[in-house]
């Protein structure tokens with residue numbers, strides 16, 4: 001754990017319960033994320049996903065515990081950590097391009113104006129925005145285009161850690177599908193580490209190297225870390241043909257439909273750190289070693 005690029009160590013969050021007491025959202029949550037990994041977190045509403053995200057972004061302090069990046073404890077927000085929220089958070093008075101150059105110029109102060117602009121245009125292009133569109137203001141863009149600008153802005157800043165809080169939650173299914181693939185394209189050309197909240201199982205399988213599963217709150221925990229054993233590059237139409245797709249999907253559905261509630265509120269009595277169990281489902285490996293096809297290999 002200590003050697004992970006991002007190390008979440010014994011994170012505990014308690015809030016006042018409004019009746020003079022307090023309730024524990026999660027306790028002693030511990031997990032690591034490696035450099036360049038794309039990790040999604042899934043869990044029911046209220047389990048504490050946004051709380052974890054806000055702590056990673058430096059927008060909130062945990063009740064106890066520490067988050068280390070590259071071995072150093074995080075404190076406060078930083079350009080090293082970029083955040084994309086569901087509501088785009090673009091500056092309404094600036095064009096799409098200026099929304100991107102604004103951050104890039106701050107991140108790379110030694111660059112010339114031309115370098116900043118070329119770099120920003122290249123990232124907008126990667127998410128399918130070019131021509132006139134980049135000179136329009138957010139109010140003149142569709143929701144999908146605005147979210148493309150947010151994603152281009154976040155990647156163009158090249159933060160060490162990119163935090164995505166349900167970035168596609170407000171988009172229709174078709175636009176969502178297109179932008180998911182654009183996100184994969186822009187991510188695969190970098191060594192960017194991404195931590196993303198989503199409520200969409202298929203989105204998580206398409207995007208992630210690993211999916212962290214949280215039990216229901218209060219007293220939630222990150223119970224499982226499910227490896228996505230589907231090779232990259234991935235597309236929405238191709239992954240469903242992979243033999244692991246439905247096995248992984250079924251596991252996630254079972255967890256969220258049943259086990260997330262059954263495991264809820266189970267905290268260790270001795271105050272030990274809660275690390276997720278690694279789940280590896282690989283029907284291709286199973287077939288090669290003659291083990292039953294649907295068996296999950298737990299480590």
Ligand SMILES: Nc1ncnc2c1ncn2[C@@H]1O[C@H](COP(=O)(O)OP(=O)(O)OP(=O)(O)O)[C@@H](O)[C@H]1O
Nearest residue numbers: 015016025043044045046047048049050051052217
């Ligand atoms: N500032 C706060 N004060 C008191 N309680 C809070 C505060 N922020 C969050 N909570 C509570 O903490 C719990 C976890 O909230 P959080 O927003 O992290 O959940 P979530 O998993 O992101 O939910 P959702 O999927 O609905 O966004 C909830 O019960 C919420 O009501």
